[in-house]
Every structure is written in C-alpha cells, then in structure tokens.
Amino acid sequence: MCGIVGFTGKRQAAPILLEGLAKLEYRGYDSAGIAVRDGDSETEVVKAKGKLKILREMTNEGEAVKGTCGIGHTRWATHGEPSVTNAHPHASDDENVVGVHNGIIENYQELKEKLTKNGYTFKSQTDTEVGVKLVDYYYKKYNGGPIDALARAMTRIRGSYAMELMFKDDPGVIYAIRKDSPMIIGVTDGETFLASDVPAILKYTRSVYYVGDLEIAKLTKGDVKFYNIDREEIEKPLTEIKWNAEAAEKAGYEHFMLKEIHEQPKAVRDTLYSALKDGKIDLSAVGLSDDEIKGVSQVYIVACGSAYHVGCAVQYVMEELTSLQVRVELASEFRYRKMKLRENSLVVIISQSGETADSLAALKMAKASGIKTLGIVNVVGSSIAREADSVFYTLAGPEISVATTKAYSAQLIAGYLLAVQFAKVRGEIDDERYSSLIADLEAIPQKIEKILEDKERIQWFAAKFASVKDAFFIGRGIDYAVGLEGSLKMKEISYIHSEAYAAGELKHGPISLIEQGTLVISVVTQQALYEKTVSNMVEVKSRGAYLMGLTCYGNYAMEDLADFTVYIPSTDHLFLASLAVIPLQLMGYYVSVAKGLDVDKPRNLAKSVTVE
Numbered sequence: 381m382c383g384i385v386g387f388t389g390k391r392q393a394a395p396i397l398l399e400g401l402a403k404l405e406y407r408g409y410d411s412a413g414i415a416v417r418d419g420d421s422e423t424e425v426v427k428a429k430g431k432l433k434i435l436r437e438m439t440n441e442g443e444a445v446k447g448t449c450g451i452g453h454t455r456w457a458t459h460g461e462p463s464v465t466n467a468h469p470h471a472s473d474d475e476n477v478v479g480v481h482n483g484i485i486e487n488y489q490e491l492k493e494k495l496t497k498n499g500y501t502f503k504s505q506t507d508t509e510v511g512v513k514l515v516d517y518y519y520k521k522y523n524g525g526p527i528d529a530l531a532r533a534m535t536r537i538r539g540s541y542a543m544e545l546m547f548k549d550d551p552g553v554i555y556a557i558r559k560d561s562p563m564i565i566g567v568t569d570g571e572t573f574l575a576s577d578v579p580a581i582l583k584y585t586r587s588v589y590y591v592g593d594l595e596i597a598k599l600t601k602g603d604v605k606f607y608n609i610d611r612e613e614i615e616k617p618l619t620e621i622k623w624n625a626e627a628a629e630k631a632g633y634e635h636f637m638l639k640e641i642h643e644q645p646k647a648v649r650d651t652l653y654s655a656l657k658d659g660k661i662d663l664s665a666v667g668l669s670d671d672e673i674k675g676v677s678q679v680y681i682v683a684c685g686s687a688y689h690v691g692c693a694v695q696y697v698m699e700e701l702t703s704l705q706v707r708v709e710l711a712s713e714f715r716y717r718k719m720k721l722r723e724n725s726l727v728v729i730i731s732q733s734g735e736t737a738d739s740l741a742a743l744k745m746a747k748a749s750g751i752k753t754l755g756i757v758n759v760v761g762s763s764i765a766r767e768a769d770s771v772f773y774t775l776a777g778p779e780i781s782v783a784t785t786k787a788y789s790a791q792l793i794a795g796y797l798l799a800v801q802f803a804k805v806r807g808e809i810d811d812e813r814y815s816s817l818i819a820d821l822e823a824i825p826q827k828i829e830k831i832l833e834d835k836e837r838i839q840w841f842a843a844k845f846a847s848v849k850d851a852f853f854i855g856r857g858i859d860y861a862v863g864l865e866g867s868l869k870m871k872e873i874s875y876i877h878s879e880a881y882a883a884g885e886l887k888h889g890p891i892s893l894i895e896q897g898t899l900v901i902s903v904v905t906q907q908a909l910y911e912k913t914v915s916n917m918v919e920v921k922s923r924g925a926y927l928m929g930l931t932c933y934g935n936y937a938m939e940d941l942a943d944f945t946v947y948i949p950s951t952d953h954l955f956l957a958s959l960a961v962i963p964l965q966l967m968g969y970y971v972s973v974a975k976g977l978d979v980d981k982p983r984n985l986a987k988s989v990t991v992e
Contacts, residue, residue, distance in 0.1 A: 389571030393450035394442030418447035667770035694795030734762025842970030866964030896924035
C-alpha cells in the first residue's frame with residue numbers, strides 16, 4: 381500500500397525521489413519522507429505528515445537536500461498513527477542503517493522485545509523501525525557485511541516487506557529485500573532506480589528487473605547484483621516495459637479517472653486482439669492447451685474488490701456457455717476456507733496489479749493443493765504473474781486512479797474470451813454461435829465510444845444528486861454484477877453510502893430502507909429478466925424512490941417508469957456488462973467532481989492492497 385523509491389547515480393537524488401513519490405501518490409498515503417546521502421557525509425532525513433507537497437516545500441523541490449544516493453517513502457499507516465515520528469525513513473540508534481519499508485512485519489513485537497534487551501531504543505510505533513534495527517543488530521553482531529545481515533534478518537521476519545536500506549559504511553549503495561510486496565529495479569547508463577511500481581521510474585528507463593520473494597538486491601550506479609537468502613549471487617533477466625511515459629500522464633484530462641474511462645475502448649480492443657487471431661481465439665500465449673481446457677471439472681474465480689465483480693459477471697457467462705460449475709470467491713475469505721478443492725479444477729486469480737496480498741495468498745494455497753492456476757493481471761512480471769501456472773495479460777496500460785475503470789473492462793474481456801473458448805473447445809457451442817459471439821466481442825470498443833459521446837447527460841444528473849446520502853443499485857443476473865461495481869464506484873470516490881442488491885431480494889429486507897427521495901439506480905439490460913426487474917422498480921417507486929433506469933436502446937417504455945433513463949447499445953446479452961458499467965463509472969466520477977473531492981486519491985484507499 382505504501383510507496384517506496386530509490387536512486388543512486390550521477391544526478392542529485394532528492395528531486396528524482398520526490399518526482400517518483402508523486403507518481404506513486406495513487407497508492408494512498410498519509411505522510412512522506414526521504415533520506416539522501418552525499419558521498420561519505422552523514423545521511424540527511426526529511427519527513428512530513430500530510431500531502432507530498434509539504435515535503436516538496438520543506439526541501440525546495442529537493443534542491444535543499446544534496447546527494448546522489450537516496451531512498452524515499454509515502455506511508456499508509458498500519459502500525460502507529462500518521463505523524464512525523466512514524467513517517468519513514470527510520471534509522472538505527474547510531475544512524476548506521478537507514479531504511480524504508482512497504483508491508484507488515486507480523487512479529488514486530490517479539491523482535492522489538494529482543495532488540496530492547498540488546499540495548500536498542502525506539503522512537504516510533506512502527507514495525508519498520510524494528511526491521512531496520514534488526515538489520516543493524518545482525519550487521520554488528522556477526523560483522524558479515526550488509527548481505528549477511530539482510531539474509532539473517534529475513535529468516536527472522538514474518539510477514540511482508542519491500543525494504544530498501546543504506547549503510548553508513550557503504551556510501552552510494554542501496555540494498556533491498558523483498559517478500560510478498562512489489563518491487564522493481566530499473567537501470568540505465570550510470571544510474572539505478574528502485575520503486576514499488578512502474579510509473580515512478582518510467583520517465584528514466586524501461587529496462588527493469590522484478591525482484592523475487594526472499595531475494596536481496598545491491599544497487600550501485602548503473603548496476604544491480606542479486607542474491608538469494610543463502611547469500612549466493614543469482615542471475616535475473618532484464619525486462620523491457622512496453623508502456624511509454626506519456627501513458628502515465630493525464631494528457632489534458634482533469635483527472636486520471638476520466639482519462640482512463642476514455643481509454644477503455646483501446647484497453648478492450650488491445651486485450652481482445654492479444655488473443656483473437658483471424659477470427660478465432662488463441663490461448664497459446666496464455667499457456668492453456670485444448671487438452672487442459674477439456675480436463676477442467678470446476679472453475680474457481682478468486683479476486684478482491686472490482687476484480688471480484690468481474691468474476692461475478694464472468695460466472696454468468698461461463699455457466700451459460702458451458703456445463704462447468706463456476707464459483708466466485710473473495711480472496712480474503714477463500715484463503716482461509718477449510719474446503720477441499722475439486723480435482724482437475726482451475727483457479728482463476730484476477731488482479732490488476734498482480735500484487736494483491738490476499739489474491740496472491742489464495743493462489744499459493746491453490747498451488748499447494750495441486751490445483752492448476754491462471755492469473756488475469758495487468759502488470760508483466762508481477763508476483764501473481766510469476767507464481768501462476770498460466771497468465772492472461774490484460775493490456776490496459778498503466779492505471780493511476782485508485783478507482784479502477786479500464787483495468788476492470790479489460791479483465792471482463794479476458795473473462796469473456798476464456799468462457800467462449802472453453803465452450804468451443806469442449807464442444808458446447810457450434811461454429812455459428814462461436815462466430816456470432818466473436819463478432820459481438822469485436823463490436824464492444826466502438827459501442828463504448830458511443831456511450832462516452834453522451835456523457836454530458838450523466839454529468840447533469842450526477843450534479844443534481846451529488847448531495848444524496850444513500851443510493852441503491854438493483855438488478856438481476858449480470859445486471860446485479862454490474863450493480864455491484866457501480867455501487868463500489870459511487871461509494872469509494874464520492875463517499876456516499878451505496879449498496880447493491882439482487883432485485884429479487886428487495887422484499888427480504890432492503891426495501892425497508894426506501895423512503896421519499898431515495899435514489900435507486902436500476903440496471904435492466906437482460907431482456908429475459910426485464911419484466912421481473914421492472915416489477916421491483918414499481919415497488920420502490922411506490923415508496924417514494926427517485927428512479928434512474930439503465931437499459932438498452934429500444935426499451936423506451938422505461939421512460940414511463942424511471943425519472944431518468946440512460947440507454948446503451950445492444951449486444952449479446954452475455955456481454956452487456958461491458959457497456960452497462962460505463963454510465964455507472966461516469967456517474968461515480970461526476971458525483972465526486974460535483975462534491976469537490978479528490979477523485980483519483982480517495983481517502984483511506986490505496987490502488988494496490990499489498991498488505992492483509
């Protein structure tokens with residue numbers, strides 16, 4: 381959840397660190413700090429509570445802090461309240477070791493007691509300070525150098541960490557260790573960069589290393605050496621990032637979220653044609669053979685947040701097209717379930733970042749049970765991509781806004797492609813149906829563009845209802861899955877209490893919440909369920925609800941019931957989630973704008989949840 385950056389090279393480090401931290405603001409934070417060293421001089425540490433601009437002002441945009449080697453951090457509080465004292469970087473008592481950390485050290489209390497008995501004192505409430513001082517303890521006790529001290533510390537620490545440290549005895553060098561938290565290292569001529577995520581270093585280099593679990597990295601100017609926990613030097617491949625720097629900029633849009641909403645046709649098109657060749661789906665790049673598809677007896681889709689909502693929609697599609705049973709599970713629950721997974725199952729893990737802690741743990745649990753795993757991820761070389769048996773990469777490009785839009789849409793397309801190909805390979809649809817479904821998939825990007833052309837009506841409606849306290853989304857089948865995502869978009873960036881209900885469940889309790897003026901958004905795209913959902917709309921209308929109806933062109937009778945109607949183009953009913961979600965994304969965005977909120981960085985949230 382926190383963001384870390386590092387730099388060693390020929391230029392002044394502080395401005396580069398601050399710029400990198402700015403690119404990681406979307407991860408969520410409550411304080412920030414940097415530590416910079418100039419040759420053999422003492423390390424200068426500057427920390428601030430609140431927005432990064434405070435740290436920028438304190439350091440005159442970094443110009444006031446001199447040195448060509450440094451580390452930086454944006455903190456999202458876990459242990460200890462947001463404060464300057466708890467902000468990173470942290471140092472050992474004599475400032476021999478200075479470090480920053482993303483993750484959670486679960487046994488920090490036990491380690492803190494050990495260190496206290498050995499004479500260490502603690503200024504903060506953080507687990508990070510414990511980790512830094514543990515490294516210092518082993519460095520001094522065994523006198524084996526930084527690699528040895530880090531390896532010893534890694535054997536004692538339980539939990540997750542992406543940690544980078546500087547040692548007084550080793551100027552110009554940054555050391556890093558990793559377990560279950562994201563970390564990439566970029567290199568270019570005479571300079572080396574470290575960050576939690578690609579956007580922080582994309583301006584400088586696209587040549588990166590992905591640090592593996594329980595690995596140690598030694599960063600010098602323009603070079604990196606890697607070691608395993610046994611202190612043995614290891615070789616790692618250099619990867620080229622395909623994104624360009626401009627892809628991570630706003631490009632004239634007021635917010636990243638609006639830019640990314642408009643990038644959805646491209647994200648969908650690129651993801652679609654990564655697996656669609658000459659009118660046929662080809663999953664060879666994913667790593668799924670026809671024989672493996674035929675051998676699957678059960679599918680589990682495991683994810684968190686919006687990715688879970690993707691799974692809910694894909695479940696309907698796959699179960700209608702195939703005879704497979706599909707279960708959609710929250711990763712945070714699935715990993716602790718004491719159930720036996722069916723033999724010959726496939727566990728599909730969906731995660732934009734590929735670093736989501738609960739999803740990664742669920743994947744590892746499935747693999748430990750001997751079950752085949754497939755990751756649907758957006759970040760090449762991420763932890764889930766490396767751990768999964770097969771990987772379907774979505775080509776959404778960098779997504780900066782905390783509220784996902786284009787990654788969600790790209791994940792939906794990946795799920796559709798899997799469902800259609802499973803049906804074809806298993807002989808459960810004929811060639812005519814197969815071709816028809818593919819034609820409808822190919823038309824989705826253009827239809828999304830058509831919806832975006834009419835966004836001003838949604839903007840007007842959102843401004844009108846920006847002051848509501850409660851909003852409810854209802855729908856049946858795939859429309860219910862869409863409602864879940866629409867409700868999440870509303871609550872996470874506009875702070876309006878919002879809930880999504882399967883429309884048939886209204887009479888089992890939720891209808892008691894409806895009163896005069898309550899906003900109810902009804903998603904009604906599934907023609908087979910149209911009349912059933914309309915009857916539920918009548919129920920809430922009669923109790924005073926203000927109704928927004930979301931349906932397909934042609935269902936103009938909706939205007940006789942709903943107070944405000946939004947239309948989307950028609951497509952195969954299985955794929956309507958890709959179109960119906962667009963107005964709901966815009967609704968959430970424009971409500972947040974109307975309330976004057978920080979759309980891209982909503983309070984208390986982070987883009988990538990890398991801690992449990």
